Amino acid sequence: MKVPGIVALGALCALALWARSSAAEGVSYALVTLEGTVNPIVAEHIVDSIKKAPSEGASFIVLRIDTPGGLMGSMREIITAILGSPVPVIVYTAPKGAQAASAGGFIMLSAHVAAMAPATEIGAMHPVSPFIEFGEKEGQGKGGENIMGKKVLNDTVAYGRSIAQKRHRNVDWTERAVRDAISSTYQEALTLNVIDLVAEDLDDLLVKLDGRRVDMDGTIVTLATKGARKIESVMDWKQRMLNFFADPQIVFFLFIIAVAGIGLEMKSPGLILPGVVGVIALFLFLLAVRILPVNLAGLLLIVASIVLFILELKFAGYGLLALGGIIAFIIGSMILFDSPLPGGQVPRATIAAVLVFLLLFFFGAIRAVLKVHRGRVTTGAEGLVGETGRAMSDFPGTGRVFVHGEIWNARADGEIRRDEPVEVVGKDGMILVVKKRA
Numbered sequence: 001m002k003v004p005g006i007v008a009l010g011a012l013c014a015l016a017l018w019a020r021s022s023a024a025e026g027v028s029y030a031l032v033t034l035e036g037t038v039n040p041i042v043a044e045h046i047v048d049s050i051k052k053a054p055s056e057g058a059s060f061i062v063l064r065i066d067t068p069g070g071l072m073g074s075m076r077e078i079i080t081a082i083l084g085s086p087v088p089v090i091v092y093t094a095p096k097g098a099q100a101a102s103a104g105g106f107i108m109l110s111a112h113v114a115a116m117a118p119a120t121e122i123g124a125m126h127p128v129s130p131f132i133e134f135g136e137k138e139g140q141g142k143g144g145e146n147i148m149g150k151k152v153l154n155d156t157v158a159y160g161r162s163i164a165q166k167r168h169r170n171v172d173w174t175e176r177a178v179r180d181a182i183s184s185t186y187q188e189a190l191t192l193n194v195i196d197l198v199a200e201d202l203d204d205l206l207v208k209l210d211g212r213r214v215d216m217d218g219t220i221v222t223l224a225t226k227g228a229r230k231i232e233s234v235m236d237w238k239q240r241m242l243n244f245f246a247d248p249q250i251v252f253f254l255f256i257i258a259v260a261g262i263g264l265e266m267k268s269p270g271l272i273l274p275g276v277v278g279v280i281a282l283f284l285f286l287l288a289v290r291i292l293p294v295n296l297a298g299l300l301l302i303v304a305s306i307v308l309f310i311l312e313l314k315f316a317g318y319g320l321l322a323l324g325g326i327i328a329f330i331i332g333s334m335i336l337f338d339s340p341l342p343g344g345q346v347p348r349a350t351i352a353a354v355l356v357f358l359l360l361f362f363f364g365a366i367r368a369v370l371k372v373h374r375g376r377v378t379t380g381a382e383g384l385v386g387e388t389g390r391a392m393s394d395f396p397g398t399g400r401v402f403v404h405g406e407i408w409n410a411r412a413d414g415e416i417r418r419d420e421p422v423e424v425v426g427k428d429g430m431i432l433v434v435k436k437r438a
Contacts, residue, residue: 027228030058031202038070038078038103039291041235041243047081049233050089058231060088060223062205063111066095069102071293072127072156079110079163088112088214088221092205093120093186102128105177109163112214114195115205116186122194123183125174127156153179170194245288248337252346255299255336256354258282259306260361292337301332309362322363329355384408384424388437391416401434410434 030053032046046063053061063082082089091111093100100108100122108114108122116122157178164174170193176182189195199205209225235243245251261278308325315321333351389403391410394417401410401422410432416422426433 027059027224028057028231029225029228030056030061031230031232032061032063034063034065034067036067036243037246038067038074039243039246040071040074041239041246041291042070043074043077045235045239046078050081050085053233054087056231058087059228060090060225061085062202063089063091063107064094064202065091065100065104065107066093066098067101067104068099069104072103075103075106078107082107082110083166088216088223090115090205090209092199092202093117093122094201096120101183106160106163108195109160109167109169109174111167112216113197113209113212114169115197115199116189116195117199117201118186120186121183122186122189123177124181125156125160125177126179126181127152242287242291245284246291248292248346249350251285251288251292251294252333252336252350253354254281254285254288255302256358258285259303260358263306263310294337295335298332298336301328302336305329305332309358313362322359326355329358384432385426387424389422389424391418391420391422394418401432403432408432412436
């Protein structure tokens with residue numbers, strides 16, 4: 001009697017395993033990737049992917065990240081989408097060597113399951129802004145505190161703590177990561193209860209997630225991930241193009257090209273090419289403005305610098321207008337972006353290189369072009385004005401003259417003798433107006 005019981009039990013176990021395997025084979029998950037800075041375009045893509053994943057049949061979502069951080073507003077949009085997702089969202093810092101810094105750390109904390117690959121790190125979540133001091137300064141607030149910086153810092157700490165409390169993660173570590181900008185390795189994060197698991201790669205992650213119980217706002221969901229089918233969510237062409245302009249240097253170059261091209265076309269109408277290039281660059285710049293936080297004062301200073309360079313070409317400013325333009329350009333370029341990232345500003349080397357190029361452009365090539373445009377015509381009848389020649393016959397009013405190797409009909413106010421030297425002073429159609437040369 002015992003043997004049949006054991007056989008029946010084995011059959012039931014085999015049946016359960018088969019049922020689970022079959023169920024897993026029918027499971028799909030959405031894979032969303034965050035690489036680079038967190039900006040509005042990236043946030044739009046991730047939020048849309050999270051919202052549409054359930055309707056595409058995804059049982060859970062894997063958000064694979066490698067980011068140095070980004071804009072707090074975009075970060076909050078992503079976290080709000082994760083917290084409101086009807087299916088579990090697993091945030092995975094990968095591949096090996098990736099980071100979840102600054103905004104990436106907050107996104108990791110908000111995940112239903114947080115995982116990291118070996119040789120990755122998380123943290124450095126202190127808010128950064130070139131226009132807000134987060135330390136202490138004399139004369140600012142009670143005890144010399146910078147009130148605005150303190151407000152932003154405390155708000156960010158509270159936001160991080162609330163997310164950590166929601167996901168039952170290490171609240172003290174979260175506060176230190178925000179206040180003191182500490183970072184932790186993947187192993188330290190696992191030990192300190194900042195993340196839930198470490199996985200070598202995506203396949204290893206799916207194996208380790210299988211059977212894991214996830215709290216979905218009071219409802220416990222068991223993940224069946226082994227052999228799950230991947231549905232990869234990628235940006236469309238428009239999002240990829242706009243995300244390309246998330247680089248401050250590219251946006252900076254576009255603006256310089258736009259202002260210089262349009263300004264030159266307005267100064268010397270008819271050149272065509274600078275105007276066309278400037279308008280295209282301006283259009284692309286306006287598209288990119290929604291990605292990076294652009295400082296209006298910086299824009300105005302750069303525009304003013306270009307105007308001063310053009311005025312220096314038109315008027316003899318003895319270099320003062322050019323000097324003012326140089327100063328305005330440097331200051332405007334340095335404050336052009338209000339980005340929290342170390343790479344969110346235009347590098348000084350780039351500013352110097354562009355400034356040198358603009359100076360050579362305006363006071364070298366463009367001055368030569370304008371000089372040619374303003375120069376005396378040297379071809380055709382117009383080009384003969386000022387030239388000298390000789391009369392081919394006596395004539396009191398009209399006759400013929402030999403000028404610049406050619407014979408022309410000419411008209412003079414006084415009497416001119418044959419072989420006398422004459423000077424061309426004008427033209428009337430195809431007739432030259434001449435006078436006796438003294």
